[in-house]
Amino acid sequence: MIANEKLYVNRKEGFAGYGLKKDENVEYVSDCSDIDDVIVFRADGVFKVAKAAGKDFFGKDIIHIAVFRKNDENTLYNMAYHDGASGRAFVKRFNVIGITRDKEYNLTTGTHGSKVLWLSVNPNGETETVSVYLKFRPKVKKSVLEFDFSTISSTNRNSKGIILSRHPVQKILLKEQKINPLARINIWYEDSVNRLNSEKRGLFLGTFTQDDRILTITKSGCYKLYTTSLISHFDDDMLIIEKLNSEKVFTVVYYEGELKNYYVKKFTIEITDKKISFIGEHPESRLIALSVIPKSISGSRVSEHKQENTSQSDNRFD
Numbered sequence: 001m002i003a004n005e006k007l008y009v010n011r012k013e014g015f016a017g018y019g020l021k022k023d024e025n026v027e028y029v030s031d032c033s034d035i036d037d038v039i040v041f042r043a044d045g046v047f048k049v050a051k052a053a054g055k056d057f058f059g060k061d062i063i064h065i066a067v068f069r070k071n072d073e074n075t076l077y078n079m080a081y082h083d084g085a086s087g088r089a090f091v092k093r094f095n096v097i098g099i100t101r102d103k104e105y106n107l108t109t110g111t112h113g114s115k116v117l118w119l120s121v122n123p124n125g126e127t128e129t130v131s132v133y134l135k136f137r138p139k140v141k142k143s144v145l146e147f148d149f150s151t152i153s154s155t156n157r158n159s160k161g162i163i164l165s166r167h168p169v170q171k172i173l174l175k176e177q178k179i180n181p182l183a184r185i186n187i188w189y190e191d192s193v194n195r196l197n198s199e200k201r202g203l204f205l206g207t208f209t210q211d212d213r214i215l216t217i218t219k220s221g222c223y224k225l226y227t228t229s230l231i232s233h234f235d236d237d238m239l240i241i242e243k244l245n246s247e248k249v250f251t252v253v254y255y256e257g258e259l260k261n262y263y264v265k266k267f268t269i270e271i272t273d274k275k276i277s278f279i280g281e282h283p284e285s286r287l288i289a290l291s292v293i294p295k296s297i298s299g300s301r302v303s304e305h306k307q308e309n310t311s312q313s314d315n316r317f318d
Helices: none
Strands: 005-010 015-017 027-032 037-042 046-051 062-068 076-082 089-094 104-106 115-122 127-134 144-148 162-165 169-178 185-190 195-197 203-208 214-218 222-226 238-243 248-256 261-267 286-294 303-306
Touching (some): 076 127
Antiparallel strands (some): 005 015, 089 162, 248 261
16 A cells, blocks of 8 residues: 555644645644545544545544554553543543444543543553643642553443542643553654654664663754653754664764864763763854764664864864
8 A cells, every 4th residue: 555645634623634735734644545544533532533535524623643554453542531521530541443434433421521631542552651630629639640551451442431530630741651561663753743653654763672762863962862652752953863772882073162172082872861962061062073883783884974074274183
């Protein structure tokens, strides 16, 4: 099947398709085929699967849209929603199989005022821990709760779920993304949307386990490590994005702003959650050239990036 079209969505107005006219409200989703199916979830808890078209109306306030893979039992959806009748919040995990095209399915209780508070899409059964912020109530002693989706089992999508909170929820934020420890996930990076995916779009980064990390190096002379969370956001000035290999040695030529000299050094990547600068913090410091040489893997390619000509006769390296 050839992905010969590009799928777009206007989330606010509720339209999606490969024939949408591009404006500030239209967002690129992914490449698709004109015979693919598309799955759409709305903020009111309703989802629908329909054949990809030039332009189709799915209902306003779309919160998730993707090309739909029929009989996909691996993808699990983690969801929290507000029940309009009781005021309580419920959570559940489910997959989407056995659907009828163009039929709307409600994932909440369907009562007036029900709405989705959280929805994550996990192609390999990943889970996450979230922080649940409750609306202010004088008698509520604890205003922030934590919930780990890995503590509940996958159920039928029609299930009501279990109670997350008996009090109204203000918002839910991600605290920690978790990878299925038994899973090995193939990850791609799509530069047109600056996102990771598991659907073979863009640059193939490799096969990852729970402990693997993604390395990014930027033009500003910094590196940062990421998990394989598909909701990760990356810097716009990336030079390198790849699966971390702690054996690699990086050689860098840079201009040090405070000392006003050119320097060369070698370094390896430190395992840390912080963003690390390898050229110093002075605002006039800048990266000149970067070479990547695997230390213990013979036959690997060597890549080099140069930002400017350094052939000046008065350049000095320490």
